[in-house]
């Protein structure tokens with residue numbers, strides 16, 4: 001019960017103004033009557049107009065090459081990028097070279113050995129390593145990568161989070177918009193990086209091409225709205241069950257990413273994805289994910305109704 005008590009979050013948030021102030025001008029811009037430390041969820045935006053990003057409105061296949069950023073991207077990536085609007089994901093082969101990937105792996109090993117980082121969330125995820133490592137941060141804001149993300153979003157994005165995996169996440173299918181949510185919707189984008197070759201026994205990433213076009217599934221869609229003082233009563237597995245039903249209902253086709261070391265997969269804010277089970281638990285599945293928010297969107301976490309903390313970059 002106490003975990004669902006919103007005022008406990010408000011008190012904590014109150015002392016974090018430097019990390020929450022990014023939403024203040026945006027609340028003003030969108031006419032949201034909230035203080036920086038208040039709870040926030042999709043319920044607060046339900047009477048506002050839905051605004052779509054450029055390539056949710058336009059077809060990237062027809063329009064992307066007219067974008068000013070297009071010529072700054074390597075031509076070998078053009079065919080993949082043009083499918084963004086249709087598929088909601090983009091695979092860029094060998095985006096990072098062997099040397100860079102090894103440097104990342106060594107850096108993560110060092111952080112683990114020095115006990116600078118901990119595995120959280122079922123012992124599988126190292127969160128925010130880029131706050132501690134210059135090298136990881138540099139990878140997250142790699143110049144061509146940022147150009148591609150800005151191109152796909154039709155606007156500027158900022159790095160928000162990183163997650164490192166040594167084993168597969170084995171996470172059930174979800175859309176990131178339930179975890180890292182925005183108003184307007186769709187203002188999150190993620191980059192998944194293979195830090196080794198990943199075969200079927202290692203619990204590869206899976207995704208559902210085209211699923212980004214489905215309506216965003218938010219608290220109201222699984223009876224989890226709550227009230228002024230308490231978060232909604234539903235547990236996260238109930239969200240995952242609802243997603244599973246949706247996949248069944250819409251007969252969505254699953255794809256798995258048998259990636260080569262250095263390949264990246266960029267996904268849309270609403271693309272359904274997760275991690276397959278590891279059929280050989282002795283193996284590793286080294287990978288890393290970066291999440292980015294658009295600069296002009298309100299950023300928060302739908303399930304916990306918390307505004308997102310944005311730390312200054314190192």
Ligand SMILES: O=C(O)CCC(=O)C(=O)O
Pocket residue numbers: 163165168169170171176192204205206273274275276287289
């Ligand atoms: O890497 C995976 O297996 C899944 C990662 C994921 O779902 C996420 O970061 O949102």
